[in-house]
Amino acid sequence: MHRSAWSDPANPLRVEFKPWYDSPSTDPGTETVDVFLDGDESTIIGTRTWVLPMDPADYYVEIAPARLPQGEHTISFIMTNWVGVPARSFPYTVTIDKQEPLLNASSRLVFPAEVLPPNKLTARYLELNGDEVNP
Incomplete structure (x- = not known):
């Protein structure tokens, strides 16, 4: 994971999603995505709510650097559609390495x-x- 994803509070990690519909919904309402680490659905590290219809460029959630602990983790999300039905994602493994590289002095x-x-x-x-x- 690039350093800018965790070192700059003004530059949060942008987790992008593929659209969950073949064509954008024209129904009124909102949809929400909650992102969590390591299968712990009670600890949401990022969330976003959209008013429908969604623009294809809006399928992302920003996660603050402070919410990204060092180490290997799984990121999962729950998308709750406009009628309130949740859908869980498969987990994705990510490695967050915040340690500076140790380089030879010469x-x-x-x-x-x-x-x-x-x-x-x-x-x-x-x-x-x-x-x-x-x-």
């Missing part, structure tokens, strides 16, 4: 003295060292 290549100038890397050196150059 990217400088290190060679053994035997191959540094004025010496050279030779076939004989490689033969004697298992075709490897190790510092």
Whole structure:
């Protein structure tokens, strides 16, 4: 998951959905999606309610970064249609990694003295060292 999904409170994670109807509903009313983690339907991490008819570009829910704990989780949702009937999704596995990368302090290549100038890397050196150059 990209860092911007959890590090910037002004840039929430956008969970997008495929439209749940083949054609947009023309019935009046509202529909709601509640998103939750790890099968815990009592802890909603994101919700959105739409007034029908819905625009195809509106099939998403934004989730605040504070609602995204580190680790591997499942995200599921319940869509409640305009007549109040809920439909549950299959869970989707996501990994939320908030740890900064641990990089080597130096990217400088290190060679053994035997191959540094004025010496050279030779076939004989490689033969004697298992075709490897190790510092």
